[in-house]
Amino acid sequence: MxxxxxxxxxxxxxxxxxxxxxxxxxxxxxxxxxxxxxxxxxxxxxxxxxxxxxxxxxxxxxxxxxxxxxxxxxxxxxxxxxxxxxxxxxxxxxxxxxxxxxxxxxxxxxxxxxxxxxxxxxxxxxxxxxxxxxxxxxxxxxxxxxxxxxxxxxxxxxxxxxxxxxxxxxxxxxxxxxxxxxxxxxxxxxxxxxxxxGPDASRFVLRPMKNRDTEFFWEGTAAGELRVQRCNACGVLRHPPGPACPSCGALDRGHVAASGRGTVFSYVVHRHPPVPGRELPILLVLVDLDEGVRMVGELVDTEPTEVEIGMPVQVDFRRVDDDLTLPVWRRTGPAEGSRA
Amino acid sequence: MTGDTGRTLSRQTAIVGIGATEFSKESGRSELQLSVEAARAALADCGLTPADVDGLTTFTMDTSSEIALARELGIPELRFFSRINYGGGAACATVQQAAMAVATGVADVVVCYRGFNERSGSRFGQFSVAAATQVNTNGLDNAWTYPMGLGTPAATVAMQARRYLHEYGATSEDFGRVAVADRRHAATNPNAFFYGKPITLEDHQASRMIAEPLHLLDCCQESDGAVALVVTSADRARDLPHPPAYVVAAAQGSGRDQFVMTSYYRDDIGIPEMGVVGRELWRQSGLGPDDMAMGVLYDHFTPYVLMQLEELGFCGPGEAKDFIADGAIEIGGRLPLNTHGGQLGEAYIHGMNGIAEGVRQVRGTSVNQVPDVQHLVVTAGTGVPTSGLVLGR
The missing domain is CATH 3.10.129.10 (Hotdog Thioesterase)
Structure with missing residues (x-):
């Protein structure tokens, strides 16, 4: 090559x-x-x-x-x-x-x-x-x-x-x-x-694109809250958020603070190629929140060999700077029915 | 979901010309020049000239505009030009656009093209900051993954692949069998980047981890090159040098709660958009999986080939690992796939080289010819809104 x-x-x-x-x-x-x-x-x-x-x-x-x-x-x-x-x-x-x-x-x-x-x-x-x-x-x-x-x-x-x-x-x-x-x-x-x-703190920061439909989520993470969009008309929760309720079509929406508890639905151990500003490997999880929506985030303080589908996790917040706080996840126990 | 019985796109048009540059890791020329060379080759292949062309289609992602290509080719006037979004999902849709334009009389001869320096220039396999900073809804969609660190094609696929393994008890070796088949076919294709370089399942298992559960050999190459296809009416096709590869069906598909590479929020995080494509292909063609002599299934990542077999109805959910066992998808097997070597073996030209292989199989000129091909299925990029074709004699 x-x-x-x-x-x-x-x-x-x-x-x-x-x-x-x-x-x-x-x-x-x-x-x-x-x-x-x-x-x-x-x-x-x-x-x-x-x-x-x-x-x-x-x-x-x-x-x-x-x-x-x-x-x-x-x-x-x-x-x-x-x-x-x-x-x-x-x-x-x-x-x-x-x-x-x-x-x-x-x-x-x-x-x-x-x-x-x-x-x-x-x-x-x-x-x-x-x-x-x-x-x-x-x-x-x-x-x-x-x-x-x-x-x-x-x-x-x-x-x-x-x-x-x-x-x-x-x-x-x-x-x-x-x-x-x-x-x-x-x-x-x-x-x-x-x-x-940390050693990679001089990294560049990839900032999420935001607009008026999504900024509540990022305001939430900055405040230590994991916010999930909720339709004010029919109450359906939704993530990722958007302007029109997929269930009833209402444009009137708010949000709830999620418990931050969930389980791993799937996961990735990213080893290559480099991710700017990050150390590898990165563990990434797709989390089924207790509230019924799904979210992607980094799983921290866990070895690649420890992660498994069904493992319970809890959200935490990684403050990057004044403009960005990322939700991250921590394991809270072994997967149900697992050997661990 | 069903069209009028009297109105159909089926068999009204054909792919009559195919052309390509060499496939390499460093072309040494501009992306526009690559497309010019491929388009000239495709026109020469069918005995037409730039003066015959009145339509151009390509990918939204292509860096060479239709007007730039028209200038370089010396196409006098364009009556139709169109681009399709969503990366490799556009491949078969460029032919669908051409077929619809020709079938409706909007254009007579349409060239579909894709050319890039995808290895020596901007590499698609890398973490794409550009994808995450687009000022549009795709950029907003990517806000839920990229800033978290999930932003390479392999990693986004790995999330689906891990779940697939979990749900169906498949293994990394099942993914590996796709790579082995592709590389076996590439090994006898002189135009393939991996010509003369077959791999074994042991090679696959020993290749380094990229994004677990994906090994290096689950991931397609990055390539420089271009492919062009010429579409015209079935009537005109019969007067041209090669047997026409009729567009028997041409479909696009997007699923419920669709995202680009990160459709993680629906119950099943597989690729139901390919099911949309499959159902429409079978409806338009009046054919089914059993009628396909072979397939060219988009293989930027091996797990998607298994998922596609299921979505297209070649087997049931979770059954692909058994379907592909024992060399079934290799030449001589019951459903040979990717006889050119696929994107893992020949080149990654965003699926356009796979359509060209479909045309060769219909003509009977593939280096890995499947006997008596009446019909075959070709698909476009997976994990994204996508497209497909049934080509036939």
Whole structure:
């Protein structure tokens, strides 16, 4: 399936542009660990508790003065309206690539290493360095450069020593889109600020098309409610929604909040090809809601081998940003009559 | 649902010319040029010229407009042009449009065409952000699946396939038998991309998972190429070089609560739209499944071939796995399918190459010729609003 390329094939990127990109990369790499910032607050129990609740983690260890290592990024997030410092190497490199035509961004991977558990009361400091710029590469998304930054978290001690407690390699692809119609791409500022949501948080977000017939559903998910259209004339429930009742024809409609309980009617383990902004595999379920309608959503916190038809599930909500909250599903038990 | 007995489309028109480019992974030329080449080949095949053509039909998805193709071919004037929506579901409907136009005197000679660089250009097998951001009701429909992460053709089919396995106790190997048959036929077709490359059921089972329960070898290829067909009246057809492939029936179908690839909200999440097509084909033709010497069933994904056999009435619901066992759908079996190699084996030209194979079988010129073909059935894209044909001598 590969296309042979001869030695005389056209370069992927204009040599002059490539030279400029790599020169800028060297300059920014030479800045070393920059963009130094202190965490807004010391490690503290209320923030840990909120994080545990959001993650569905009830490990008692983290109620006794220790913080989960994987929330290290939380401590140094910019906060609402926060901006990356002017000397931030990652943003500087992103800007160079944007200005040279590599306008699109896709988070590819993120590796965190933890030296130890953090303790309540410790004050963190973070630095960011540009680790590498590799390219040009031809990818399915387009031609671009892989940009890797390294964030390092420290705790400064009274004796003047700085103890490294965690680090993170964060890699994005900055590319020239190949497709005529481009996905909406989150700006890198938002990507980095959101990175604590997971390794692929710098992803672009595929936003659902909405109109006045369907926006109530998305307003519902944002409010933590799974809304199902209900005909005000005959009471029939319907999903997906639409302007005219398929049962009685009435145009007068409202909605009800579903219980969020259902069972798996069918499912898919999506392994290939890539889904922009998502890690694979993705488990997708077609859920028979207790209310009698069906819905598609991602099944989270479940292994592909665990999912089966008939398995009971419960809705949850994954907030992506102010404009989008997706309904997702969690298993609540084994399928009726199953071996599990 | 039934038409006037005195009015029928059956046998009023015929496919008289077929043409195609080579099938590849990188054509190296524009999509419009591919369609020009295929249309010229189809006209040459039936001894007609662009000056004889007064109608063009294609897919809504095709990137080459009728007027662009007319300019390049040098067609002086067009009296009829039409496009059909819903991806590969349009294939047989392009012939239906042509047949209706010719039968009613709206046009005399209609070329149906489809050309694309579907591997080297925009790949249909990928996650389609464009499909999810259309500013129309299709885009709204896709809001219930794509943002959740369900947005490749294979994944959308897998949802139906998983349920099918569950309901009827079929297995992945039953899907695999379709791929084996297709690739066996492609292996002896020099025009097929997989010419000389048959597979075994073990190969199928060992191929990597794409969207469970679908393996790689359950999914058709992505291809570059074009196919064109020439439709004219039965009277005129008799004066042309090849035996006419009469359009014995031509139907479209859309089912209850229909969506594009995601008709998940009706009780049965199979493909009842193909049942609509089948019933109409049998009504128009006065024939039934037992009268079909063979079939060209749209095979972008293997599970749909099983479902189509059931919807078209070749067997009952859930019986396809037994129907296809023991090589029944291979050449020499009781219902050979996709003798060109199908879209898994020959090329994925959105079903148009399958119609061309149907014409060759009626003419008696297929590389995998089925003896004494009087009638055969051809279908278009599945999982979508679709279409079908009965072709015959």
């Amino acid at each position: 590969s296309h042979p390329t001869s030695a005389t094939a056209e370069p992927l990127v204009d040599p002059a542009v490539h030279e400029q990109v790599m020169a800028e990369a060297e300059r920014i790499k030479a800045l070393g660990e920059a963009s130094e910032r202190l965490a807004r607050d010391p490690v503290n129990q209320p923030t840990i508790s909120n994080w545990l609740e959001a993650m569905g983690n009830d490990n008692p260890r983290f109620r006794q003065g220790e913080a989960p290592p994987s929330m290290v990024q939380v401590w140094t997030m910019y906060g609402l309206g926060g901006k990356a410092p002017a000397d931030d190497p990652l943003h500087a490199m992103m800007n160079v690539l944007t200005d040279t035509g590599f306008t699109a961004v896709l988070g590819t991977n993120c590796e965190q290493s933890y030296e130890r558990y953090l303790r309540v009361g410790e004050q963190l400091r973070v630095t960011t360095a540009l680790d590498s710029v590799v390219g040009p590469k031809k990818t399915a998304m387009g031609v671009g450069y892989f940009v890797t930054s390294r964030s390092t978290w420290y705790v400064d001690h009274e004796d003047g020593s700085a103890e490294q407690v965690a680090s993170m390699l964060f890699r994005v692809l900055k590319f020239v889109p190949t497709r005529a119609v481009q996905p909406p791409v989150d700006p890198p500022e938002a990507s980095v600020a959101d990175a604590a949501d």
